[in-house]
Amino acid sequence: xxxxxxxxxxxxxxxxxxxxxxxxxxxxxxxxxxxxxxxxxxxxxxxxxxxxxxxxxxxxxxxxxxxxxxxxxxxxxxxxxxxxxxxxxxxxxxxxxxxxxxxxxxxxxxxxxxxxxxxxxxxxxxxxxxxxxxxxxxxxxxxxxxxxxxxxxxxxxxxxxxxxxxxxxxxxxxxxxxxxxxxxxxxxxxxxxxxxxxxxxxxxxxxxxxxxxxxxxxxxxxxxxxxxxxxxxxxxxxxxxxxxxxxxxxxxxxxxxxxxxxxxxxxxxxxxxxxxxxxxxxxxxxxxxxxx
Numbered sequence: 687x688x689x690x691x692x693x694x695x696x697x698x699x700x701x702x703x704x705x706x707x708x709x710x711x712x713x714x715x716x717x718x719x720x721x722x723x724x725x726x727x728x729x730x731x732x733x734x735x736x737x738x739x740x741x742x743x744x745x746x747x748x749x750x751x752x753x754x755x756x757x758x759x760x761x762x763x764x765x766x767x768x769x770x771x772x773x774x775x776x777x778x779x780x781x782x783x784x785x786x787x788x789x790x791x792x793x794x795x796x797x798x799x800x801x802x803x804x805x806x807x808x809x810x811x812x813x814x815x816x817x818x819x820x821x822x823x824x825x826x827x828x829x830x831x832x833x834x835x836x837x838x839x840x841x842x843x844x845x846x847x848x849x850x851x852x853x854x855x856x857x858x859x860x861x862x863x864x865x866x867x868x869x870x871x872x873x874x875x876x877x878x879x880x881x882x883x884x885x886x887x888x889x890x891x892x893x894x895x896x897x898x899x900x901x902x903x904x905x906x907x908x909x910x911x912x913x914x915x916x917x918x919x920x921x922x923x924x925x926x927x928x929x930x931x932x933x934x935x936x937x938x939x940x941x942x943x944x945x946x947x948x949x950x951x952x953x954x955x956x957x958x959x960x961x962x963x964x965x966x967x968x969x970x971x972x973x974x975x976x977x978x
Contacts, residue, residue, distance in 0.1 A: 705795040706783035710776055713828060716743070717766045724767065740767070744824035745807045747814035747879065751822075763803035765826040775828045781848070782836045789842060790898075791962065793916065795835075797908035798894065802834020802887040809886030810879050825879045830887030837862050837891035862888070 696711070720743070723736040745762035746752050752759075766772035787795050807830065814823055836858075839846070844859035866888055869881045894904055903909070910916050947970070954962060 716764050717772050744826050747823040759807045762826050763828045763831050775832050778832045782839050786835050786839050793909045793913050794905050797905035799831045802890050803831035805890035806830025806883030806886035810883045813882050830883040833884045834887035834891035837888040838895050841892050841895040
């Protein structure tokens with residue numbers, strides 16, 4: 687893409703149909719916006735715009751505050767202030783988000799990100815109100831959502847190996863267990879709210895995959911809400927249940943049929959992952975690739 691503008695590069699990046707890219711962009715945009723306000727506040731301490739914005743975006747543990755600002759359960763998972771906080775969260779989101787996307791499809795990425803973040807946020811609020819009632823606390827960061835996706839990947843393919851600097855190849859199940867153990871051990875050392883939310887996201891990621899393997903997709907309502915193609919497929923299935931006879935018959939050339947089917951299978955892989963193909967579809971795709 688040499689010679690194109692920065693805006694064109696971003697537009698091309700987003701048009702790839704990868705939800706992980708969109709999540710990365712929104713997190714970065716919010717990070718830049720809130721840090722611009724932080725810089726302004728540094729030079730003009732009387733300016734309260736940064737503290738007001740932070741207060742609006744954070745998830746608050748106190749119920750009376752949460753009732754007045756319920757959107758915090760969504761906005762907190764897109765909000766970062768510290769550079770290393772967003773760097774490691776976005777790095778893990780890029781790695782494990784794309785890994786999850788490759789196996790379970792693009793449609794499930796955003797729903798799982800949101801539901802993992804909500805689960806982590808609700809557990810954070812529950813624990814604070816049970817064990818630290820009246821103690822005001824606010825939380826930001828995508829850690830619960832990212833932890834949910836990581837644990838979902840580890841539950842789905844526990845023996846999948848990834849390469850880590852200084853550690854070499856390590857199986858996903860050991861990576862996930864190690865991060866959970868480190869979180870539990872570090873509870874007495876601070877960031878209690880963040881660690882609790884990590885555990886909530888991790889639990890949802892684990893149970894989501896286990897329930898999915900039993901045939902129930904907890905993300906299905908959000909997939910239907912966010913994805914027009916899914917709604918369209920549902921409408922088409924209803925239409926096919928009452929077929930209409932037509933006196934016209936369209937005859938297609940064999941090569942046209944092959945190309946149409948190839949396009950449909952590639953779209954299916956992009957949306958739902960290679961594993962969604964049936965054995966017959968995989969065999970047909972392999973045959974066509976060899977012929978070409």
